[in-house]
Amino acid sequence: MTLWVRYAHDGGEGFGTLDGEEIAVHAGDFFAAPAPTGERLKRGAVRLLAPLRPGAFIGLWNNFHAAAAKQGNAIPEFPLYFLKNPRCVIGPGEAIRPPAGYEGKVLYEGELGIVIGRSVSAVDEVAAEAAIFGYTAVNDVTALDLLTADASFPQWARAKGCDSFGPIGPAIATGFDWRAARVAVALNGRVRQDYPLEDMILPPARIVSLVSREMTLHPGDVIACGTSLGALPMRPGMQVAVTIEGIGVLENPYAPSV
Template structure:
């Protein structure tokens, strides 16, 4: 099942997506088996979409594809444990939204598979970790490289408003372990990999993070980006496509 959130009559609504068409849905996002499909609303691309979930927290993983680890720093070592950081929920941006680029020399796109937690997870074993997952969506971990280098940590560099595009849908029936993941800048392929190239698998990440902090329904884990990251400039269109989910598309402009 694919689930979307959209605006209708000024209110957030839940929808089931089939063949690119959104149908009204009644029920609880975190109980997709009980969602009831209603009337068709319209094509997904013609609706005003919201981020497919409103997380309580966004936990991000850095350096989770080996070829990305060294692409900007040849001396950087592959981590022996996941590198964690947080993005604020104020950074969220839906499919179709505009990424606002503050002043700087380099602000990069980073295509990522995102895990949406479906039920409370605390200290879960890796063998059971995916049982706590609602589904998966596309994300873009927008990163201000100037501040990343200057600060030595990543909160400011990755925490600007609009720096966490997410969507367009949550796919609930998906094996996350070997999916094609791609980014395109103005239609040109920039990243092209598979989630099987992750250093730490989705199940390992859910288990590892849940042993650090309790994960609540709706929380999002960004699982890292493959090699091929690069800068965006005002007027660009950046797309993140993941097999079985769809394409997250955003444009950019300079921040006022």
């Protein structure tokens, strides 16, 4: 398994592979045979950024059996998806903030993110699997009261696309076995979500295949696989940490609006 990261260092940005406490710097196209430069940086000497800036940021709803059973939802045969504003993406350590003037509930939702590595359109599951570059951790932050603010129109894009509502990172893991992994979310160190990814209703390759029937997916696009039980509101001052063993810990403070 390889961990890919993006970082800020000495006024510039770069990317490479994480090897213990060092980053092996790479050059070229992230998704097209990047080459090591031979330079190595100490992990502590850089600031990790979101590992990518997606062109399309897709999120799923109702994709875990346990949550569907508790909420009384039918089991979907096709991804129930929405689009998050790709400009809402932030990296590890950056602050999540509610929109100005908003005083309602803001939920964390720890999720596995699929990172697309090649362009695909209307592909089967074999080709979809081959198009997955790797996986990352996502916090699909939601302003719950905006979602239901108008009874005539559920506002998914508005509720999930606010500035800072898309933490991603800390790395993209290639060669990652999602079936053996769990997603855990802790608020101020207290675990509030802890669920197995093998409980997914639609697995990653099927998600990519089905979504590709309707929109072409491109390198760098991200699909968040949905969350399970335990998504709760945050309060300003809290630290929220999404952990997926093998990918790392995506930790962000929840701060007041500015």
